[in-house]
Amino acid sequence: xxxxxxxxxxxxxxxxxxxxxxxxxxxxxxxxxxxxxxxxxxxxxxxxxxxxxxxxxxxxxxxxxxxxxxxxxxxxxxxxxxxxxxxxxxxxxxxxxxxxxxxxxxxxxxxxxxxxxxxxxxxxxxxxxxxxxxxxxxxxxxxxxxxxxxxxxxxxxxxxxxxxxxxxxxxxxxxxxx
Amino acid sequence: xxxxxxxxxxxxxxxxxxxxxxxxxxxxxxxxxxxxxxxxxxxxxxxxxxxxxxxxxxxxxxxxxxxxxxxxxxxxxxxxxxxxxxxxxxxxxxxxxxxxxxxxxxxxxxxxxxxxxxxxxxxxxxxxxxxxxxxxxxxxxxxxxxxxxxxxxxxxxxxxxxxxxxxxxxxxxxxxxxxxxxxxxxxxxxxxxxxxxxxxxxxxxxxxxxxxxxxxxxxxxxxxxxxxxxxxxxxxxxxxxxxxxxxxxxxxxxxxxxxxxxxxxxxxxxxxxxxxxxxxxxxxxxxxxxxxxxxxxxxxxxxxxxxxxxxxxxxxxxxxxxxxxxxxxxxxxxxxxxxxxxxxxxxxxxxxxxxxxxxxxxxxxxxxxxxxxxxxxxxxxxxxxxxxxxxxxxxxxxxxxxxxxxxxxxxxxxxxxxxxxxxxxxxxxxxxxxxxxxxxxxxxxxxxxxxxxxxxxxxxxxxxxxxxxxxxxxxxxxxxxxxxxxxxxxxxxxxxxxxxxxxxxxxxxxxxxxxxxxxxxxxxxxxxxxxxxxxxxxxxxxxxx
Numbered sequence: 001x002x003x004x005x006x007x008x009x010x011x012x013x014x015x016x017x018x019x020x021x022x023x024x025x026x027x028x029x030x031x032x033x034x035x036x037x038x039x040x041x042x043x044x045x046x047x048x049x050x051x052x053x054x055x056x057x058x059x060x061x062x063x064x065x066x067x068x069x070x071x072x073x074x075x076x077x078x079x080x081x082x083x084x085x086x087x088x089x090x091x092x093x094x095x096x097x098x099x100x101x102x103x104x105x106x107x108x109x110x111x112x113x114x115x116x117x118x119x120x121x122x123x124x125x126x127x128x129x130x131x132x133x134x135x136x137x138x139x140x141x142x143x144x145x146x147x148x149x150x151x152x153x154x155x156x157x158x159x160x161x162x163x164x165x166x167x168x169x170x171x172x173x174x175x176x177x178x
Numbered sequence: 179x180x181x182x183x184x185x186x187x188x189x190x191x192x193x194x195x196x197x198x199x200x201x202x203x204x205x206x207x208x209x210x211x212x213x214x215x216x217x218x219x220x221x222x223x224x225x226x227x228x229x230x231x232x233x234x235x236x237x238x239x240x241x242x243x244x245x246x247x248x249x250x251x252x253x254x255x256x257x258x259x260x261x262x263x264x265x266x267x268x269x270x271x272x273x274x275x276x277x278x279x280x281x282x283x284x285x286x287x288x289x290x291x292x293x294x295x296x297x298x299x300x301x302x303x304x305x306x307x308x309x310x311x312x313x314x315x316x317x318x319x320x321x322x323x324x325x326x327x328x329x330x331x332x333x334x335x336x337x338x339x340x341x342x343x344x345x346x347x348x349x350x351x352x353x354x355x356x357x358x359x360x361x362x363x364x365x366x367x368x369x370x371x372x373x374x375x376x377x378x379x380x381x382x383x384x385x386x387x388x389x390x391x392x393x394x395x396x397x398x399x400x401x402x403x404x405x406x407x408x409x410x411x412x413x414x415x416x417x418x419x420x421x422x423x424x425x426x427x428x429x430x431x432x433x434x435x436x437x438x439x440x441x442x443x444x445x446x447x448x449x450x451x452x453x454x455x456x457x458x459x460x461x462x463x464x465x466x467x468x469x470x471x472x473x474x475x476x477x478x479x480x481x482x483x484x485x486x487x488x489x490x491x492x493x494x495x496x497x498x499x500x501x502x503x504x505x506x507x508x509x510x511x512x513x514x515x516x517x518x519x520x521x522x523x524x525x526x527x528x529x530x531x532x533x534x535x536x537x538x539x540x541x542x543x544x545x546x547x548x549x550x551x552x553x554x555x556x557x558x559x560x561x562x563x564x565x566x567x568x569x570x571x572x573x574x575x576x577x578x579x580x581x582x583x584x585x586x587x588x589x590x591x592x593x594x595x596x597x598x599x600x601x602x603x604x605x606x607x608x609x610x611x612x613x614x615x616x617x618x619x620x621x622x623x624x625x626x627x628x629x630x631x632x633x634x635x636x637x638x639x640x641x642x643x644x645x646x647x648x649x650x651x652x653x654x655x656x657x658x659x660x661x662x663x664x665x666x667x668x669x670x671x672x673x674x675x676x677x678x679x680x681x682x683x684x685x686x687x688x689x690x691x692x693x694x695x696x697x698x699x700x701x702x703x704x705x706x707x708x709x710x711x712x713x714x715x716x717x718x719x720x721x722x723x
Contacts (some may be wrong), residue, residue, distance in 0.1 A: 047590050047705040050635035051691050059688065059697060061551070061705050066697050068688050100686040157687075 018117045020141070021093065022148055023110040026078030031113065031141060031148045038094040038101060040110055043069070057105060062094055069103040097157035115143055120150055187283070190235050192331035194280045197224040201273050212261040222251040228276070239289040240279045246299035247272045253303075265302045267310060271295060336429055339390050340581075344597055346383045353379045387428070387576040394472040394481070395423025397432050401443060401470055408447045415454050415465045416447055422472030427479045428576045431553055435481070435571065438546040442483045442569050443468070445543070450487035450567050460564065462486070474575075478555075481571040490561035492518045519559040523547040552699045582698070582708065583657060584674035587631055591706045592670075593679055593698055598711035600660040602673060607650035615644030615723035619656065619667050626658060628667035629718055635693070642723045661715045668714070681708050693717065 020031035046058040046069050055074035059066050069092060073079050092103040093110055120139040136156040141148040201224050204217040225248040232240035254261050275292050282289055298308040353376055360372040398420050409416040451466035458464050469484040495518050496510040523543050550557045550571060561567040581596035603621055610617050617628040633642055656667045681696035695710035
């Protein structure tokens with residue numbers, strides 16, 4: 001490992017750094033490439049949309065755009081025992097998907113982080129067992145003793161994936177897991 | 179499509195003919211009661227308008243006659259001379275000549291000057307005796323050949339056009355369904371008929387939208403007066419330039435932005451432009467320039483309000499944001515200029531140090547922003563410190579404004595299009611009966627199934643539980659919807675109000691949920707879901723216990 005780190009440091013100056021927006025879901029840190037993040041704001045008032053699964057918090061008016069707000073903790077069942085449901089003031093990251101904008105709700109202010117591209121490793125096999133399916137994961141970034149899971153939002157937010165929002169699809173998926 | 183010029187000519191004709199009819203009528207009143215002030219004022223006003231319109235259209239011959247007659251009526255009105263004597267036949271023949279000229283314009287023929295009349299009018303103005311030559315004969319000849327004419331234009335209340343547009347909207351929705359069905363069936367004859375139907379529906383929609391378009395000028399032309407009043411109250415010198423009055427836009431959009439535009443113009447004069455002394459000191463011309471302009475940009479209309487005043491002081495906005503606790507000092511200093519401008523649209527944010535009568539009434543730019551949002555438009559600002567500010571409104575040319583009933587369910591507002599609302603009742607729970615697991619209400623001797631909307635909108639799709647009347651306590655607010663002749667009562671928590679709304683489509687990925695015809699933004703900025711009654715009715719039928 002020390003060798004690896006030394007190698008990382010060497011390349012740090014040579015290559016363009018990757019800029020991530022890092023946020024916390026459950027106990028883990030996740031990152032999204034900064035160019036996929038449109039803005040971060042205090043969560044606006046959300047209107048619950050009936051006939052959507054619980055992780056779709058509803059829709060909100062973000063500067064005149066009506067966007068869907070989703071809770072990834074709930075989506076990926078990452079709510080750990082220490083964390084109750086999202087209450088109080090939270091933040092919303094507006095993400096640019098292909099044809100639309102979508103809001104992801106987070107507890108703490110997401111932080112920008114700059115790191116060398118080489119510090120993002122391809123997903124190891126074992127990740128497949130986790131709830132966050134590996135196809136959304138671009139890689140794992142290691143920085144000192146932090147581990148940041150880098151998500152590929154464009155894949156996560158494709159209409160096909162969001163099709164799972166359909167109540168029927170979710171309930172059958174939930175049944176499978178049981 | 180008619181050319182703009184032709185359209186204007188028709189408008190001129192309609193107004194001129196109306197004015198001519200009214201003037202003839204007032205003249206006969208004056209003949210009997212020469213001192214009738216109302217009639218005198220009316221004739222004076224009509225002549226004045228006719229003169230202005232005719233000159234604007236380039237019909238100077240009409241303008242010349244109307245101008246001289248206006249002068250004479252001005253003298254009569256200010257009691258310099260009575261409506262009597264030899265001037266009366268001259269004025270009568272003047273009205274007749276005007277009528278003839280207006281008809282000449284209508285027939286698309288060239289106008290000729292009526293020199294004897296003009297000379298006579300000039301003599302009357304100068305207080306000389308007019309030369310009357312067999313005038314009565316000319317008059318009677320004119321009378322004999324006169325035809326009765328109805329105007330080619332009709333005035334339509336906007337409500338009727340709204341209704342028409344709503345119907346067209348419904349038609350478009352049904353057309354799409356028919357198209358889908360026809361494609362499923364695949365019959366070639368059916369396909370060609372539906373294709374034709376589809377084109378007709380498109381044309382109809384286009385025509386109705388076109389009929390609702392008015393020139394931006396109908397609103398802009400009210401501003402010279404507003405600017406004058408505001409400028410004098412603020413003790414500033416302002417010169418207003420207006421351009422693009424011909425740009426066409428939906429009348430209701432214009433209605434909705436009226437207050438916003440008024441606010442922005444007041445703002446520009448109150449906060450944007452400096453006083454003459456300040457301007458001179460800064461090396462600028464003493465008179466401030468304010469420009470209102472409209473132009474088309476693809477499907478949108480851009481309206482700009484530009485002043486050459488002091489511009490937005492970005493640093494001051496930052497300081498204000500920190501003072502108000504909107505942002506930390508650190509965050510404020512990191513904002514780009516464009517981001518600072520967006521702060522101006524936050525509720526309750528005003529940089530004006532002193533509240534003036536005109537522009538600081540606690541209504542901020544946030545209200546303007548909300549109005550533009552509700553139209554699905556955009557609001558932008560550009561500014562240069564010391565050089566001026568431009569606000570740009572990007573507006574859709576056309577919209578469907580729908581009447582809707584607003585109600586509350588589980589703490590959130592919802593809207594239901596009036597189109598599908600049959601009636602609204604408040605019933606005590608003992609007036610509801612359970613038949614076969616479904617609630618029935620007897621309204622006007624009709625049995626209508628009723629369901630709690632909250633139950634119908636629950637997240638699972640299983641059959642509804644048999645209705646339990648004991649869950650209902652006290653009076654129930656029920657909206658009776660009607661779709662395809664099928665009525666369904668929806669129990670909601672509370673009626674709010676009736677309101678005209680502009681429906682925006684639900685953005686992806688939630689657009690696959692067909693229960694919602696769209697969303698609308700309320701004046702409060704709250705997001706309000708618009709329920710789709712056809713889909714609700716289908717859902718009820720599918721989940722009926």
